[in-house]
Amino acid sequence: xxxxxxxxxxxxxxxxxxxxxxxxxxxxxxxxxxxxxxxxxxxxxxxxxxxxxxxxxxxxxxxxxxxxxxxxxxxxxxxxxxxxxxxxxxxxxxxxxxxxxxxxxxxxxxxxxxxxxxxxxxxxxxxxxxxxxxxxxxxxxxxxxxxxxxxxxxxxxxxxxxxxxxxxxxxxxxxxxxxxxxxxxxxxxxxxxxxxxxxxxxxxxxxxxxxxxxxxxxxxxx
Amino acid sequence: xxxxxxxxxxxxxxxxxxxxxxxxxxxxxxxxxxxxxxxxxxxxxxxxxxxxxxxxxxxxxxxxxxxxxxxxxxxxxxxxxxxxxxxxxxxxxxxxxxxxxxxxxxxxxxxxxxxxxxxxxxxxxxxxxxxxxxxxxxxxxxxxxxxxxxxxxxxxxxxxxxxxxxxxxxxxxxxxxxxxxxxxxxxxxxxxxxxxxxxxxxxxxxxxxxxxxxxxxxxxxxxxxxxxxxxx
Numbered sequence: 154x155x156x157x158x159x160x161x162x163x164x165x166x167x168x169x170x171x172x173x174x175x176x177x178x179x180x181x182x183x184x185x186x187x188x189x190x191x192x193x194x195x196x197x198x199x200x201x202x203x204x205x206x207x208x209x210x211x212x213x214x215x216x217x218x219x220x221x222x223x224x225x226x227x228x229x230x231x232x233x234x235x236x237x238x239x240x241x242x243x244x245x246x247x248x249x250x251x252x253x254x255x256x257x258x259x260x261x262x263x264x265x266x267x268x269x270x271x272x273x274x275x276x277x278x279x280x281x282x283x284x285x286x287x288x289x290x291x292x293x294x295x296x297x298x299x300x301x302x303x304x305x306x307x308x309x310x311x312x313x314x315x316x317x318x319x320x321x322x323x324x325x326x327x328x329x330x331x332x333x334x335x336x337x338x339x340x341x342x343x344x345x346x347x348x349x350x351x352x353x354x355x356x357x358x359x360x361x362x363x364x365x366x367x368x369x370x371x372x373x374x375x
Numbered sequence: 376x377x378x379x380x381x382x383x384x385x386x387x388x389x390x391x392x393x394x395x396x397x398x399x400x401x402x403x404x405x406x407x408x409x410x411x412x413x414x415x416x417x418x419x420x421x422x423x424x425x426x427x428x429x430x431x432x433x434x435x436x437x438x439x440x441x442x443x444x445x446x447x448x449x450x451x452x453x454x455x456x457x458x459x460x461x462x463x464x465x466x467x468x469x470x471x472x473x474x475x476x477x478x479x480x481x482x483x484x485x486x487x488x489x490x491x492x493x494x495x496x497x498x499x500x501x502x503x504x505x506x507x508x509x510x511x512x513x514x515x516x517x518x519x520x521x522x523x524x525x526x527x528x529x530x531x532x533x534x535x536x537x538x539x540x541x542x543x544x545x546x547x548x549x550x551x552x553x554x555x556x557x558x559x560x561x562x563x564x565x566x567x568x569x570x571x572x573x574x575x576x577x578x579x580x581x582x583x584x585x586x587x588x589x590x591x592x593x594x595x596x597x598x599x600x601x602x603x604x605x606x607x
Contacts, residue, residue, distance in 0.1 A: 217487055217488070219491065280492065352474065354474055354478065354519075355514050355515065355516040355519070357515065358519060361566065363516070
């Protein structure tokens with residue numbers, strides 16, 4: 154997903170595909186013999202249920218590390234498992250917002266050796282925000298960005314619908330709306346966040362953002 | 376005639392030495408240069424240092440010594456900043472019981488964020504003076520708890536040489552022949568997350584046995600261009 158060039162692994166070995174297929178066949182044979190499909194499905198559900206919270210935290214860490222596509226893939230896996238979870242919807246939204254102008258799946262060009270080299274060069278030279286600005290400047294990037302932001306907003310609202318007392322989607326939705334220049338809506342989401350989380354660690358930061366938004370709105374009216 | 380030949384040579388040598396990093400110096404953001412940012416309280420987040428013992432057989436980690444060195448480094452930096460009139464916090468919320476877990480996670484988050492930006496700053500230090508680098512407003516969630524105006528990040532990579540290794544290095548001229556630690560210190564705006572100040576410096580000497588002595592002068596020099604505390 155992250156277009157990393159793995160130099161320690163012989164990833165284009167001529168026999169790699171053949172090796173993958175016989176190992177997969179061996180695993181499938183072992184699984185088929187020992188566990189029936191219903192038991193396998195139950196095991197999978199139990200595993201995902203037990204690891205759900207850890208996986209949610211992992212998504213946040215992947216986003217922090219700049220591994221946005223991996224975060225998105227994990228969030229979709231969680232959402233498929235439990236679509237009625239407010240937290241899963243929230244993390245799905247976070248992953249769409251983090252993706253920004255990047256499509257969820259790498260393109261053919263990005264997967265090529267030249268694409269990977271270009272990706273490595275960009276990552277080395279530019280900060281994440283600078284890379285995003287470069288991508289948004291392209292026509293394709295602009296379109297993908299709008300699509301991802303729209304999906305993020307929809308998932309934040311879904312998360313709020315499933316659990317109106319969850320403060321996190323309000324906070325992130327406020328940031329998203331502010332970046333989209335929808336200041337009065339952003340102000341409302343900030344207000345709702347502070348109402349739901351009166352002892353928030355970032356209370357002072359949010360209050361500064363609210364003040365800045367009020368100034369902007371007042372300037373806009375004038 | 377001789378003067379005309381000497382001047383171009385002198386200029387060329389100065390440029391090459393500058394490119395090699397010999398005259399990098401501290402980098403200041405315009406806000407700090409123009410004294411737009413008032414600093415009274417400073418929060419120093421725990422330094423992150425890596426120390427390797429370089430022996431004839433290869434490198435070995437020095438985890439125990441690393442913790443001790445980090446503590447001394449933090450203290451030395453605190454003392455230098457206090458001498459400049461700043462109020463120094465070494466922990467965001469030393470007495471806080473409430474939100475302690477959240478503070479811990481927020482601190483880890485900003486350290487992680489700095490680790491992502493740090494290599495870019497090292498690659499182009501002069502861009503600090505252009506205001507290019509920022510950690511984002513999330514720094515505020517830690518600096519607000521400490522009521523700090525700025526947050527200081529310290530990173531270091533050190534090498535302790537055995538006697539035999541020092542001899543080999545000196546003889547073969549294959550690298551520094553004394554134990555040394557390369558430090559970088561960044562001062563970040565507590566509200567906006569902008570990198571306001573950056574300096575790299577090498578301290579030479581056995582910093583695991585006599586850390587206070589080895590760090591004292593380099594840290595003092597490193598903080599020299601940070602404007603002293605002013606009243607708000």
